[in-house]
Amino acid sequence: MTEIFSFTETDPDSLGATWGPLRVHRLAWQPGCDLPALLDEWETRLTGLDDPDTAALVTVPSHEAGCALPLVHRGFAPLTVIAERLAGTSAAPRPAAVDVRPATRADLDLAVELNMHTVRYDAAFGMVTERPNTAEHLRTALAEVLDRDHEAMWLAVRDGTPVGMLYIDLPQDAGWMERFASARPFAYLGHLGVHPDARGTGAGSALTAHAHVVLDRAGVAATLLHHALPNPRSTPFWYSHGYRPRWTVWVRRPALRSSPGVSAVPERPNET
Secondary structure, eight states: OOOSEEEEEOOSSSGGGTSSOSEEEEEEOOTTOOHHHHHHHHHTTOOOTTSTTEEEEEEEETTOGGGHHHHHHTTOEEEEEEEEEETTOOOOOOOTTOEEEEOOGGGHHHHHHHHHHHHHHHGGGTSOOOOTTHHHHHHHHHHHHHTSSSOOEEEEEETTEEEEEEEEEOGGGOGGGGGGOSSSSEEEEEEEEEOGGGTTTTHHHHHHHHHHHHHHHTTOOEEEEEEETTOTTHHHHHHHTTOEEEEEEEEEOOOOOOBTTBOOOOSSOOOO
16 A cells, blocks of 8 residues: 655665655655645645755646645645657657667767756756766666667767767666556656757657657557656657656755755756
């Protein structure tokens, strides 16, 4: 049975520390629950919310519009969406001026660089935090993707220069997203990043279209991803490629300030 209220702490020396605050209070939404009453009870249990590396999170189905006001009235904001694309969904055409090729171990440095651009950009939207060890842990994680026995990472190449990277977790690697999928087998799109100088060139669209062809041919029924809702680029991009919101993560978190091990929010977005 799922606990209604829970609290977790993430090891600061881990990649997980990049994807969210170190300390997280969670309220587990259930169909038919009295959310206002649960939020009020939860309030008496919450501690540490004056700490910029502590947050309270509630994940609710995106179509449950009745959840919005109780959360807004208690200081929560919708920061992250889990979106889903079903196989065969039509989307924007692939740009012809961009080539796509599989990434290899020789591309690891480039893959880390492109993923770091994404981390720095997404930090502006309230969940992701660049840590001193983020690049090191990304290198380990991306090396594992490249070492899989199937293609899972691709590069967008424009005028002979790699400018973007996308990787996916195929069904055998995506089990951690089980509860969010509406169809099976399902995959998870783990990262799409384009170099700041190549934004608007179609690199991201080319990578996404290529990944969808691979997934559809493999018989994958659904593909999930996370995107930052406040990001003005993410929502129109992903939904033009056939994704739809399934779950929304509502967050209450203090303003992020510079502190040991936490980078300040970047002043200028630099990623799509």
